[in-house]
Amino acid sequence: MTTPRFDIIGQALSDASRTRMLCELMEGRSFTNKELASAAGITAQTATAHLRMLQNAGLVLAEKRDRCVFHRLANAEVAGVLEQLAAIAPSSHLHQAQRRKAGEIAQVRSCYDHLAGPLAVAMTTRFLERGMLVEENGGFRACADAAWHNLGVSLPQNPSVADSRQPFARPCMDWTERRLHVAGALGRQILTHAFERAWVKRNAHKRGLVLTGPGSRALEEILGLRSQELIDG
Structure with missing residues (x-):
């Protein structure tokens, strides 16, 4: 029996900067690294590391268009799970x-x-x-x-x-x-x-x-x- 790796998802969601970027992406549109860094209040370099972790967890996808790389939620199922988690999360941002x-x-x-x-x-x-x-x-x-x-x-x-x-x-x-x-x-x-x-x-x-x-x-x-x-x- 395959065991779900909840620990990977948990680690991806354990940082406030990453959750802010995910909240930004819940709009349904794609954003650049710089835009997400601004939304999270961090540097572009730090955002790159965070986005890589979110991608490895299967929560975010990166797509290159011309010279820019855009990031979006992996799918509607991920958005639904995040919305449900937000409903039971402690009152914060x-x-x-x-x-x-x-x-x-x-x-x-x-x-x-x-x-x-x-x-x-x-x-x-x-x-x-x-x-x-x-x-x-x-x-x-x-x-x-x-x-x-x-x-x-x-x-x-x-x-x-x-x-x-x-x-x-x-x-x-x-x-x-x-x-x-x-x-x-x-x-x-x-x-x-x-x-x-x-x-x-x-x-x-x-x-x-x-x-x-x-x-x-x-x-x-x-x-x-x-x-x-x-x-x-």
Whole structure:
């Protein structure tokens, strides 16, 4: 029997500078060594050593484009695990300080490839209230509803044969709200549609997003969510 090497992952996550870089990468975009060094408050040389350890642990990938090397999270599964760990981590820069440093991020933000923060929590709550999502065996099951189309979501034709390791709708514990938001392919489709329709746009705070006027109106029309609910979560 092969024993999982939790010690390798633990060592990779044991340094605050490395966790700050991972939090930066949870936006879902790629960043250079210099950009990640700046985010972590360390030198580029030190960041290189940290990134090498994260790569060896299978958490980060490096890709060369022209003359620059960009770093990103290895996959959505890594992002999901980091989000879950952040939800149970002691209150540090992963929670309280993050809210103080970039308040808008705590309101509307992205978590790798899906929405997070109070906006995502409010939407997920509404999905459950309307029966669009059903909690089942510790996960989410998406049910047919015309509103999905308006949110840019295409439900799987045969959900019974969906990959259990990558469920279509996956509950993700929001690390600032300590409540669930929806991830997986469903969450990815919603965020992609929101960008395409200009319902949300990126701001200067990296993972932070801005809910636009059209986005606020669309979510009120489709889900009955009012702007104040989206802010308060």
